[in-house]
Amino acid sequence: MKTWFHSWRAAIRIARRDAWRAKGRSALVLAMIALPILGVSAFDLTYRSSELSPAEKMDRSIGAADARFLDAQSGGTPIYQTPAGDNYAQVKDFGDGVWPTGRTDLGRAVPAGATVLTDSTGSARLTTRHGLLQAEVRELRAGDPVARGIMTLLEGRYPEKSDEVMATSHFLETSGLTVGSTVSARNFDRPYRIVGAYELPDELTALQVNALPAAFLAPYAKAMEKSGLPAPESSTSYLVKHRGGFTWNTVQRINTQGIVVMSRAVVLDPPSDSEVPLYKKEGWGNYHTSAAAGAAELAAVGTVVGLAMLEICLLAGPAFAVGARRSRRQLGLVGANGGARSHIRAIVLSGGLVIGVAAALVGTVLALILTLVLEPYLEEMMGQRFGAFDIRPLELLGIALLAVLTGLLAAVVPAVTASRQTVLASLTGRRGVRRSSRVLPLIGLGALLLGGAIALYGSVVSDQFIIVAGGSAIAELGVVAMTPALVGLFGRLGRWLPLAPRLALRDAVRNRGRTAPAVAAVLAAIAGTVAVSTYGASRDAQARAEYEAMLPHGAVSAVVMEEGGRDVPAVREAVERNLPVDVRADIARVQVGKPGCPPWGGGPGCGRYELVIPKANECPLHVRIPGGGDASEKYTPEQRRKLLTEDWRCEPNDNGGNIPVEGGLLVGDAKILKVLGIRDAGAEKALAEGKIITFHRPLIDGNGTLGIKVITDTVAADKAAENGLPAPGEIRPIPAHLVQGAPKSYGLQALMTPATAQAAGLTTVPFGSYFSTDRMPDEEQRQKLDAELAKLGGSADVHVETGFTDETSIVLLSLTVFAGLVTIGAAAIATGLAQADAEADLKTLAAVGAPPRVRRTLSGFQCGVVATMGVVLGSAAGILPAMGLRLTEEREQVRYYEEALAEGWSVDITPPYVPIVVPWQTLTVLLVAVPLGAALLAALVTRSRGAVARRAVT
Structure with missing residues (x-):
């Protein structure tokens, strides 16, 4: 008995063979889907690898110790601290009174029988090959087993004598010194020999020198005081190793002496927020762990992923339509041999499934390879070493499934369109005339008006950026839904155009099923670019007006x-x-x-x-x-x-x-x-x-x-x-x-x-x-x-004084280039579909004596028409969200200004200046250069001569 499994297996086999035969088209769609998967997977691997586990953080911070004791500089008064020990506050609020300050004796909190290492840091101007260099001096017995993990020895050995030091590799590179060189400090004649090179895994660019305890800072301070100069400040903490570690109750007990404790046991097994007194103190929020923060972050990620999927579907959809049109005779034969419409839809959808699976595999494998190869360079860029190479199979599987889902969604519309064709039309290559939907443009118009109203409300009444962004997104989707109707309106311009552009425009209007998705893809890319460019140019104009020069220009x-x-x-x-x-x-x-x-x-x-x-x-x-x-x-x-x-x-x-x-x-x-x-x-x-x-x-x-x-x-x-x-x-x-x-x-x-x-x-x-x-x-x-x-x-x-520097110009240029590439890619796909559909028309033109360049010219104008329509609509749609965000910012700044005046604060009495600037230069590049470039590229890659074939026998 034949089941759905057998029909889908056959459909997948047909789709796989068809994808293999059309390698160029398949590679294009695969790359289009795989590139975002590659980027997201590589980001996931990089982020997870750079995100240290609590145990790794402790190894780099306190080595093999059980805790680090730090002086809160509160004069010994009790404090509250976070479980991680990265923040604290005094228990008592002294208000406008005198807040206790001063050092605390860390030794009194060390339990009996514990092993203690002192870790002191200060600064000094050290002698180098070029002169002097301000660097940090750290006194820690780095070779002690308790300190292992804090520093990574790269060359040489740890200091063993009071006149020996080791330096970070970045210090050696900057200073021009090497292992074996001597170093000293200004106003300090005592030389130290460099016996090793090391790095701090969390701070690769640290300019630091390590010495034994009391070997550098104390003698240097005495030398500075002897020269009549103030001694540099230094701080000391204790690395404590004690059997049983330090529990949260122990940490809180030590906090009563004004000492902060960074405990390994507490970090690895933190208490609940309700057990942390600091979180209950007024003014200490814990938003980053709240459900609201998680929901906001999830919403942001979901929005980005959704827009990326929409973009890929809009770009890849016409490519699947190309495949469906090229395979229409094959699909017609399936129908002629008893295949139902569901079988034809399954074949086309299987094409999306095959390409999606291939893109998922290629993108994931390339992401793994790329991340491994680039890991050292990424570490240098980020200034810290990664932890273990962290592969999260479920996350990578979810990203891969996203590629499969995207491929399927991109093939949905071509599958439905192919299944609606009659067997006779598929076998003969003829297409019936179908009236465009009248409901979709109305829905799009309603979404445009609704989104515009929401964005206007967000910018004029509310102070929430998310309302403006959400309304702008709805309005943009409305424009996308109206794209087929807008394409038809563009067709009215054909009567004033020469022959080649008129044919290209009318062909685009007649075949809105392939033109509208490509135009919508260009529209989405351009709208985002115009929105960011307008917002960036407006912020740039505001920053230019607010810029305060420190000196006259050139001084x-x-x-x-x-x-x-x-x-x-x-x-x-x-x-x-x-x-x-x-x-x-x-x-x-x-x-x-x-x-x-x-x-x-x-x-x-x-x-x-x-x-x-x-x-x-x-x-x-x-x-x-x-x-x-x-x-x-x-x-x-x-x-x-x-x-x-x-x-x-x-x-x-x-x-x-x-x-x-x-x-x-x-x-x-x-x-x-x-x-x-x-x-x-x-x-x-x-x-x-x-x-x-x-x-x-x-x-x-x-x-x-x-x-x-x-x-x-x-x-x-x-x-x-x-x-x-x-x-x-x-x-x-x-x-x-x-x-x-x-x-x-x-x-x-x-x-x-x-x-x-x-x-x-x-x-x-x-x-x-x-x-x-x-x-x-x-x-x-x-x-x-x-x-x-x-x-x-x-x-x-x-x-x-160089004057105001436009820091957003590079960003705007990058966005313009990105929009141009997306536009050219979308227009090229639409042009490929147009050439497949218009093959008979081109042969007819050749048969009636049209010059060979007509084919190339027509191809170029077909690509240019799609790019032009998308750029024009995208430019109009992109300005709305930028204006809404700027109006919202203006309301916030004006309100803050009025409140400041009412409260009597010393503020600039000039009202805030929040301009809205349209980046005409960027718009000009998008409106002129991008369509022109797309048209020229399509004309150059199109063969001017096509084979004259006999008319197919029907």
Whole structure:
């Protein structure tokens, strides 16, 4: 008895043989389905391999130890922590009071009988073959069995003596040193011999040197203090190995001493969220483990997969239609010999099944091979070593089944179309005339209107991006459903076209079954590209408007913030040697305390200063309240808005954010104004008269002076600030001049000459220079400068103002190229189908004396027509989602701006600028270059001469 199994087995055999005979068409469809499968499978393998298991993470973090103890710097007060030990918070909320700080003795929490390794880290400027290099110094007995797994030894051996170190391979490569070389640090004459090379599996690009405990950091700190320079900070943690490990209850007990514990047992078997006190603390969400996060992630993945399947089906569907039309006589014979329509559908569907299975196998195998071959390069790109090569059979099987399903879905429409043909029409090659569906365009129009309304609601009323995206997707699907009807409307343009394009357009209209899917595929690709391009161009325009230049275009700044500006002269000379300098303006900074204090103050023996705003000039919203509190709370939202927008005391202040010194105060002469492009004769005169110039009106008191408060006791100043009181210190008034017209000062808030600073009793140290240039420094000049500065140890911070850089241009170009390739591919498939369908017409043209080039010209125009229709419709459909998203962003930013004004925050009083920019250049490329390229490519690959055959006998 014949069953469905036998009929499907026969159908699969027929489909397999037909696919083998038409190798070119089969390879095209197979590649079309296999490429996404290859990409997704390779991503899955890469992601799973790079995703370390909890055990692998522990091996890299704590080696063979059972736990790592870290100081929470909470002065020993109790803390709550996450099970992984990657975050913590103090148990008590001290509010506006003084939060306990300070180190905790880790040793008191170590249980008796435990094995302990200290792991200390600090930084130093190490000597290299080229000069100096800032690197991390780690003191850990790496050869101890407890530490195995933290570092991977690549060459040589572990340090065994106090004058031996080993270095990461990246440090050796950057420094030009090798195993056997010696290394030391600046201001530290003790040499160390490099005896080995290693890598950190989680940070391949680490610049790190490993030494034995107490062999480097402590002697280096003493040498720095002896030189009168502040010692670098360091931190120490304990690797603890204890029989029985550390349970969650034990971890919580140790947390009461202000110590964070990264426990292997807890990470491998974490407690439930309800047992973690930190998650119950106000402000500590756990969204990443919630069901909502999982649902959102699943929805995003499902959307991407669904769109990818739709794209493949739209592209592969016409290719299966080509096969069905080329096999129509074979299918007719099946019907003539008693085959039912279900058998014909099974044969065509089997073609999709065969191609889908082959694509799944090819894509999966290639993904495995490609991932294995590229694994070392991927690790270098990601900066970390993978764990075990993780193959998830069920995930790969699911991806492979996706290919099979895609192949079947792509063959559904051709299968139904082939089964509807009569046996006589299949055997004779004649096709009946069928009226296009009138329901589908109406459904598409309804989806377009509904999707547009949803997107409009999302952009005007709601604040949810997902609503805009969902409405835009529905509208785009509506346009796809309307494609056959829109293709018919395009056919009305044929009366004004020459012969060849008119024939191509009418042929496309008559055969909408093959034209519409190809146009829809091009439409989908172009719509996505136009949407992203429009959104990207709009964001780019906003970023360009919001860009804040640190200097005038082409100007250069070079500052040295370490060691009291010791390298400043060498940095100035290096810049002048390598860049086209026009004017050099030297700058210095005010220093309070011993030599070597950082620009922002702080540290032992280091004070700081403040630019004083007189009490009469303080913004009422920002007045300090003794004991703490918010002064703006006594005002209504409308009063706060009025103060921020109309009161000069509350005007926004360019508070020196581009200059890394307190208050943006620099010491220099009038050349600085020239480099910064500030043309003010009054300011130059004021500097010459010994005044300090400022660009911020509230800094000048009623006597025309600007006060600089010198703070020597920073501890008392911090305590006063915590209580809402002014910091104690001596105020030194200096005659001031306000630069009128509010010119752009590029972060410079106040400027005085060295003589003025000396007269005020202020100590200054060299800080760097500003340079104007004759022309924009090129890349070669900048690389030479970087190489020369590297020899100084990299202490100089050099900035060349190149203006706003369009970071999205490469992305937009890539999207345009991708859309072009998809468009050409879809149009080529439609052209192949058109040539198969129009073979008789071409033979007729040849028989009546048409020139040979007509065949090539007609083929090119057939491809160009499909590409043009898809590009035009896709461009129109793609702008909608971008506009909706931008309108939603504008509403959010305007709302935030209004709330900020109402709350009395110090914000820029300029309303947010959220433009919608259409990328005309990208649209021009899509509308002109892509269809033209598709047409030329189709014309070039089409034979101009075809064999003249006798008319088939019917």
